[in-house]
Amino acid sequence: MTVALAPAGTDALPLHVLGADDVALWAGQQSDRIRTWVESSGFKGAIGAALMIPNDLGQPEAALIGYGTEALRNRDRFALAAAMTKLAPGTYRIDSGIEQDHLEQEALGWLLASYAFDRYRDTKVERPTLVTPDGVDGERVSIMAEAEFLTRDLINTPASDMGPQELETAARALAKRHNAKITVTTGEALLADNFPMIHTVGRASDRAPRLIDMSRGNRGPRITLVGKGVCFDTGGLNLKPGSSMGLMKKDMGGAANVLGLAHMIMASGLQVRLRVLIPAVENSVSANSFRPQDILTSRKGLTVEINNTDAEGRLVLADALTFAAEEKTDLIVSMATLTGAARVAVGPDLAPYFTDDDDAATALDLSARRMADPVWRLPFHTPYEPMIEPGIADLDNAPKGGFGGAITAALFLRRFVKEDDRYIHFDIYGWQPTAAPGRPKGGALQGARALFAALPDLLGL
Template sequence: MTVALAPAGTKALPVYVLGSEDVALWAAQQSDTVRTWVEASRFKGALGTALMIPDAIGHPDSVLVGYGTAAARKRDRYALAAALPRLAPGTYRIHSGIEDEHLEQEALGWLLASYSFDRYRDSGAEQATLVAPDGVDATRLSIMAEAEFLTRDLINTPASDMGPAELESAARGLADQHGAAIAVTTGDALLKDNFPMIHTVGRASDRAPRLIDMTWGNRGPRITLVGKGVCFDTGGLNLKPGSSMGLMKKDMGGAANVLGLAHMIMASGLELRLRVLIPAVENSVSSNSFRPQDILTSRKGLTVEINNTDAEGRLVLADALTLASEDTPDLIVSMATLTGAARVAVGPDLAPYFTDDDVVATSLDLAARRMADPVWRLPFHDPYEAMIEPGIADLDNAPKGGFAGAITAALFLRRFVSEQDRYIHFDIYGWQPNPAPGRPKGGAMQGVRALFAALPDMMDL
């Protein structure tokens, strides 16, 4: 679908955005007819409400949109988008009521609210279109919305149609769109090229595991994005119960998010040398599934004791992170739907991240606020290193006890980059459990806009 704001100058209905405290003053300045209409309609400016104002012969003349109170707006994002379900299809222009510093966020929210997952059913719904507000970079907002729609589509697609091969196809499509190079190592070639843990996790499926490697750009600092591409996770021999397996089509959400970020970088023409690594597998059950108590040797040479086959994401990421580190980029970012512990810690809405670089953390936190893309820093807490050392191998993939699960997973991954690497790890949820303005229920992009906005500061662009 086309994701764009209407050009400035497009004929459109004016929208007056009114907070709860503004309605009476605005109405007092209107004609008796308009004032009576507003009063009779009992429009109070509540968040998510809208009222069409007719002209003398009943045609739409303007629209009032409720902006609620400051307290109500603080509790969520994209306050303007909350009213979209109540607007008729057509083209609209913000006339007044939103401060300049909030125009970009609200225009983006409007775009994001237009998303629908229509692969299997055409919703047939016409959209309400917004004219690009003055001073807003409409092209940049469209790129961000396109990236988010790509991410949502990939996550929302069921595993029957989104296995490792289909994820590869999506990456190839993105590479073709932007003139990027792509190479894929598949099946037993993973063993030949020394990606043993990617092969081990994916070998039980009849859908061959693979490592997707996309590169773009020939100048500027180097950034490598690593995304977990577990297209479905049964839990392996430590089989998940049905209640936990139900959403496992989203276990490739890390891959979907890094592809979204890659689109932003390439479509914006950032002066970066970009690399995207996606270990794409399905964690299935078969006679050749890896087992609890197996000891695996990673690409880096570190040995890993398997204490739970459901902690497979960190295994495939480990081999990909080792490859990323071998290339000594200026920044490595991994994104994964990795631990339930992260959800317990911060819930589904915040994207927790780990980094040892305080400058990176400051850049991310500031950008997250600006982009309405909340993130939260968790620590690489060195004293917990002992928790991931089982005694008979270098590392334990699933420490017992249940404490600090997100931190121990992040510490595990950090072992596969070098101490000199600038490294950020995101443990995202990748799913919107309940619909909200601009964020329908389903696959979600998290932390990506914050990263995108922070890159110029992080990378000295």
């Protein structure tokens, strides 16, 4: 699917974006024919409303889209996208109605609303095209939309067609597109190369576990992205109930998100030394599944008591984070569909993140608002450290009691980077549960645009 805004200057129909209080004034300034058409149509400028305006021959000469009120726009995002699909196919240019500060966000929403997951059925529908608004970097917006589409496609693909091998194939395709280097450590080689917990979590599946390692760039600050690639999570011997297993194809959402973010970084030409690490596994049930009360030794040498085999994501991330921290890095970021506790805390729409760096948090919060990619900071609350220390081993992968589950998982991961590492962890959902403007139901990129926009501040670019 082509994801792009039309170049500035492209011949297009004028698109007037009108708030609820603007319709009568705008209509009063038009010809009697247009004013009568608008009034008789009942167009009131509500969010999600659209109206084609015909000329004397009945052909479209302009269009209106409702922009609602500021109060209603603040309750969601991508107001322009709410009505885009109601326009006739064609090319449009925004002539009025949107402040300059919001144009990039609305142009992005327009592109995001054109997404359809059509791998398994023909859903091809001709969507209207938007001309790049004045003052908007059309290439940058298109890159962000491409990244989102990549992430959505990966998450939406069922596990039968998106196992560790297929995730590797997707990473290789991205590496080839951007001339990046990629190496993959697979199966028993994980033990030989000291990635024991990645191997342990994935060994019960007939689809071999692996660590995907992609890198690009030889100048600028170093950033390493680590994404959880659990391509399906049965829960292991602590088997999930059916109601909890239904969406487990999305448990590789962290990997999908870091690949989307990597595309943004590489396609936009940021001068960084980028590395992407993805532990790709399937948490299955077999005679050689790891068990509750097993004690594993990690790459870092820390021992981990297994109190729930369904808390497997932090195990594979631990080995990958240790590997990331073995080289001097300016920023390490992990992204994972890690805990249900994060969803209880902030719901599906917000991407909670953890960092000890107040400057990084400020930069992220500001960029999240600008990029319509909401995030929320949660604490690395050090007084909870004893909760992840079982006594029989260095760490507990699933502390009892259930309190602060997102925090204790984040604290667990923090043990596998160095104290002086600049580290940010995102506990994302990776899924849009109900359709919304620019966000169809299904796989979702979360936190990645906010982080992408914050990178110049975070890395001094």
